[in-house]
Amino acid sequence: MGINREADYSEYMSRQEALWEGRCRRCGACCGGFDDPCEHLRPGNTSGQYYCDIYEMRFGLRRTVSGKEFNCVPLRSILHKHWVSDYLCAYKEGLTRTWPENI
Numbered sequence: 001m002g003i004n005r006e007a008d009y010s011e012y013m014s015r016q017e018a019l020w021e022g023r024c025r026r027c028g029a030c031c032g033g034f035d036d037p038c039e040h041l042r043p044g045n046t047s048g049q050y051y052c053d054i055y056e057m058r059f060g061l062r063r064t065v066s067g068k069e070f071n072c073v074p075l076r077s078i079l080h081k082h083w084v085s086d087y088l089c090a091y092k093e094g095l096t097r098t099w100p101e102n103i
Ligand code: SF4
Pocket: 030, 031, 038, 039, 040, 041, 042, 051, 052, 053, 054, 055, 058, 059, 062, 072, 073
């Protein structure tokens, strides 16, 4: 019983994580895409979309293409801040508008 509950919780958390990640529009704005991009920001296969080439280990000291150093941090910790073209961000939108359950 205990094991099943742990497995259920783990599955639930995985689904929640996938839902959260799936909301990203891959616009690249939070990675400086419309300003001075992080050197790890790469264009994706779909026009206007980007991805991080070190996503699984992205947090920590990083550099922009112009050479400025900054800390890559979880998005939740910068949601209250401003960045260039942040109006594109789905998570910022979620602060003021209820998300549909399935996007
Ligand atoms: S390291 Fe951080 S800032 Fe740089 S592209 Fe990846 S997620 Fe964006």
